[in-house]
Amino acid sequence: MVKDVVGGSAGGSDDALTIPGAPGSRPPTLTEPDKPQGPLPPKADQRPVRPVSPTGNLDPSAADARAQTGAHLTTAQGLRLGDTDHSLKAGPRGPVLLQDHHLREKIMHFDHERIPERVVHARGTGAHGTFRSYGTAASVTRAGFLGKGVETPVFVRFSTVVGSRGSADAVRDTRGFATKFYTTEGNFDLVANNIPVFFIQDAIKFPDVIHAVKPQPAREIPQAQSAHDTFWDFVSLHTEAQHHVIWQMSDRAVPRSYRTMEGFGVHTFRLVDADGGTTLVKFHWKPVQGVHSLMWEEAQLVNGADPDFHRRDLYDAIEAGAHPQWELGIQTFPDTEDQTFEGIDLLDPTKLVPEELAPVQPIGMLTLDAAPTNFFAQVEQIAFHPGHLVPGIDVTNDPLLQGRLFSYLDTQLTRLGGPNFSQIPVNRPHAPVNDMLRDGFHQQADHVGNAPYKPNTVDGGCPFAVGAGDGAFVEVPEPVAGAKERSAPASFADHFSQARLFWLSMSPVEKEHIVRAYTFELGKCYEQAIKERQLLALANIDPVLCQQVAQGLGLPAPEPTVVPTEAAPSPALSQVGGTWPVDGRIIGIVADAASDLTGVRELRQAVHAAGMVPLVIAPHGGMLDDGSGEPVTVQRTFLTARSVEFDAVLVAGAPVPAPDAAPASDAKAGAAQPHVTAAAVDPRVTLLVAEAFRHSKALGAWGDGEAVLRQAGAAGPGVVVGTSAGETLEQIATLLGAHRVWERFPVTV
Numbered sequence: 057m058v059k060d061v062v063g064g065s066a067g068g069s070d071d072a073l074t075i076p077g078a079p080g081s082r083p084p085t086l087t088e089p090d091k092p093q094g095p096l097p098p099k100a101d102q103r104p105v106r107p108v109s110p111t112g113n114l115d116p117s118a119a120d121a122r123a124q125t126g127a128h129l130t131t132a133q134g135l136r137l138g139d140t141d142h143s144l145k146a147g148p149r150g151p152v153l154l155q156d157h158h159l160r161e162k163i164m165h166f167d168h169e170r171i172p173e174r175v176v177h178a179r180g181t182g183a184h185g186t187f188r189s190y191g192t193a194a195s196v197t198r199a200g201f202l203g204k205g206v207e208t209p210v211f212v213r214f215s216t217v218v219g220s221r222g223s224a225d226a227v228r229d230t231r232g233f234a235t236k237f238y239t240t241e242g243n244f245d246l247v248a249n250n251i252p253v254f255f256i257q258d259a260i261k262f263p264d265v266i267h268a269v270k271p272q273p274a275r276e277i278p279q280a281q282s283a284h285d286t287f288w289d290f291v292s293l294h295t296e297a298q299h300h301v302i303w304q305m306s307d308r309a310v311p312r313s314y315r316t317m318e319g320f321g322v323h324t325f326r327l328v329d330a331d332g333g334t335t336l337v338k339f340h341w342k343p344v345q346g347v348h349s350l351m352w353e354e355a356q357l358v359n360g361a362d363p364d365f366h367r368r369d370l371y372d373a374i375e376a377g378a379h380p381q382w383e384l385g386i387q388t389f390p391d392t393e394d395q396t397f398e399g400i401d402l403l404d405p406t407k408l409v410p411e412e413l414a415p416v417q418p419i420g421m422l423t424l425d426a427a428p429t430n431f432f433a434q435v436e437q438i439a440f441h442p443g444h445l446v447p448g449i450d451v452t453n454d455p456l457l458q459g460r461l462f463s464y465l466d467t468q469l470t471r472l473g474g475p476n477f478s479q480i481p482v483n484r485p486h487a488p489v490n491d492m493l494r495d496g497f498h499q500q501a502d503h504v505g506n507a508p509y510k511p512n513t514v515d516g517g518c519p520f521a522v523g524a525g526d527g528a529f530v531e532v533p534e535p536v537a538g539a540k541e542r543s544a545p546a547s548f549a550d551h552f553s554q555a556r557l558f559w560l561s562m563s564p565v566e567k568e569h570i571v572r573a574y575t576f577e578l579g580k581c582y583e584q585a586i587k588e589r590q591l592l593a594l595a596n597i598d599p600v601l602c603q604q605v606a607q608g609l610g611l612p613a614p615e616p617t618v619v620p621t622e623a624a625p626s627p628a629l630s631q632v633g634g635t636w637p638v639d640g641r642i643i644g645i646v647a648d649a650a651s652d653l654t655g656v657r658e659l660r661q662a663v664h665a666a667g668m669v670p671l672v673i674a675p676h677g678g679m680l681d682d683g684s685g686e687p688v689t690v691q692r693t694f695l696t697a698r699s700v701e702f703d704a705v706l707v708a709g710a711p712v713p714a715p716d717a718a719p720a721s722d723a724k725a726g727a728a729q730p731h732v733t734a735a736a737v738d739p740r741v742t743l744l745v746a747e748a749f750r751h752s753k754a755l756g757a758w759g760d761g762e763a764v765l766r767q768a769g770a771a772g773p774g775v776v777v778g779t780s781a782g783e784t785l786e787q788i789a790t791l792l793g794a795h796r797v798w799e800r801f802p803v804t805v
């Protein structure tokens with residue numbers, strides 16, 4: 057059963073307020089307290105990073121050495137202060153005196169609060185959790201954290217790729233899904249995306265693709281978008297990007313939530329078992345809630361209504377107790393000399409292996425159960441690196457992965473200000489560290505000993521190197537040969553067959569969304585030659601796709617220049633079909649004081665009990681009071697709610713427009729109001745319901761609520777009119793399992 061969430065409350069939520077007398081709470085007060093009270097402890101859904109010393113040893117005293125723990129205001133040097141509101145002046149009207157050391161320090165620190173944002177993946181959010189291994193991978197890897205029943209603390213950071221740190225969440229983009237496993241053998245980072253292939257096959261082209269997709273340099277627009285000339289210029293010339301691009305034009309690039317995204321390690325990795333035997337693998341994260349996306353119109357609305365949509369959704373779900381979960385799985389392939397599987401080159405990061413050919417085998421479960429306690433310290437300062445490996449997991453010669461092994465350490469030097477970023481609390485391993493690395497900017501450790509070199513006798517030979525038997529990482533002794541050359545294998549020249557496989561695997565409604573996405577993005581380009589060149593790439597993927605996009609652009613569809621391959625569709629690539637748990641789904645309940653509030657109370661309880669999150673949407677914040685002694689708490693108002701926030705909407709009454717109505721008068725007004733006619737329904741409610749209907753969400757009503765559905769034009773599949781709140785919910789929950797009412801989409805492809 058989930059709990060009520062605080063996030064975005066329209067005000068006056070009794071469930072959301074601090075409860076006087078509860079541990080860690082304080083009585084509400086209208087003025088600043090004048091006696092020290094100590095800081096509020098983290099909320100139940102938040103977790104600080106685990107106390108570890110700068111050198112990686114568990115050390116409770118190390119964690120808060122520099123944290124804000126004292127009750128009194130001080131300078132950075134610990135000097136107590138009596139006033140931080142006025143600078144030191146010559147008389148009340150100044151001028152300000154240069155000797156004001158407190159002013160100098162306060163402003164100096166503020167001036168340097170910002171660090172460079174990530175060059176890509178700047179916009180993100182994260183959460184703490186646990187990975188529990190099933191032990192099923194133990195036959196192919198000696199990695200200790202993949203042993204049976206082993207639990208490993210993790211931190212996950214989700215991100216968009218293109219936008220700046222302050223950009224909106226629901227843009228059309230690839231998403232990052234990076235996980236740091238704090239294993240007892242050292243940190244393992246799985247730095248993944250929500251799309252299983254990449255734009256380029258060789259890391260040397262990464263600056264090109266990113267320069268092309270980032271805002272155009274002259275005017276620095278557009279922000280967080282691929283819908284502009286330079287992006288389409290690059291990908292239409294550089295056709296190895298076309299497979300990734302078709303994923304980016306699909307619903308995958310506008311996830312409903314981070315909770316409903318798949319994750320992919322993209323590259324092929326090499327697992328090593330206890331006897332040194334090797335297996336090639338691809339990593340997959342499968343969301344327990346299923347893969348689910350926004351519609352493009354929803355995404356555009358969300359970016360205005362709530363630019364923090366995905367962040368808020370993640371935190372609200374965790375706070376409500378609907379802890380998001382993903383199963384980790386691997387596709388396994390024999391480690392043969394040619395490193396191909398069923399003709400697919402496993403070192404080509406623009407290719408996937410269909411799950412029908414190599415099933416994803418589950419190896420463990422990730423659960424996110426705590427939000428960060430400090431966004432900067434944890435989400436901004438976390439530093440991932442595909443070269444953070446543990447014994448039993450090694451890299452392959454995928455040229456994209458090889459370049460990443462250089463990039464991720466290098467980038468932290470500028471972003472985190474020097475080589476000691478592994479000592480930042482969120483980056484510290486939970487395994488003991490004795491690395492002989494010394495000094496440098498922001499050194500936190502006070503290293504003991506006099507011999508940070510090997511071999512030595514001065515420190516008694518410490519630290520000691522060990523062999524594989526004692527847990528050392530040992531590279532797989534793969535033979536390497538070849539002349540130095542700048543080239544790619546012949547197999548990397550196939551740029552269209554898997555883009556076509558993806559297209560052929562889509563359901564009609566998904567195809568329609570892809571056509572619209574290409575048409576939208578190319579429609580934003582100014583250069584006709586670029587649009588024509590991209591149409592040629594589409595012709596090489598599929599003639600129908602090309603024709604439909606060409607039609608939308610008002611251009612002729614070109615003939616293909618390569619012969620399309622006839623691939624068997626891979627049903628696993630489609631998001632449509634199947635049913636999923638409804639945990640954590642958001643149910644909007646429209647009501648006013650004249651609605652069936654008894655039904656609303658029952659409904660809220662039933663929604664909670666089913667593991668979903670009910671949010672009551674009313675004409676005003678505070679309470680809806682029908683005089684029963686059990687007022688209903690309001691979480692959203694007609695002013696603050698937009699349909700995009702809800703997975704389903706239930707209507708309990710037919711609220712009439714009442715501009716600036718005083719909440720206090722509800723009880724009487726509610727009791728006195730007669731039933732309303734459909735024509736009088738508040739237009740904001742009609743809009744909310746009509747939008748939810750257009751976006752193919754489940755809709756329900758009982759009693760007077762039916763009139764609202766009628767007025768919004770909501771009728772047909774997925775629209776439920778029940779005799780009671782409970783009965784309506786039951787049908788809505790069944791519909792929600794399929795994520796959307798897919799039959800409602802008019803499909804023309």
Ligand code: HDE
Binds near residue numbers: 180258320440
């Ligand atoms: Fe990244 N990438 N990347 N990338 N990447 C970064 O590292 C890079 C690639 C991915 O939440 C940067 O610390 C190169 C593939 C994620 O902190 C940088 C290449 C995949 C994140 C970098 C790639 C990713 C990053 C920027 C081509 C999916 C966010 C800041 C060879 C498998 C991690 C940083 C976080 C971040 C370089 C390609 C995923 C510059 C050179 C393929 C999820 O180092």
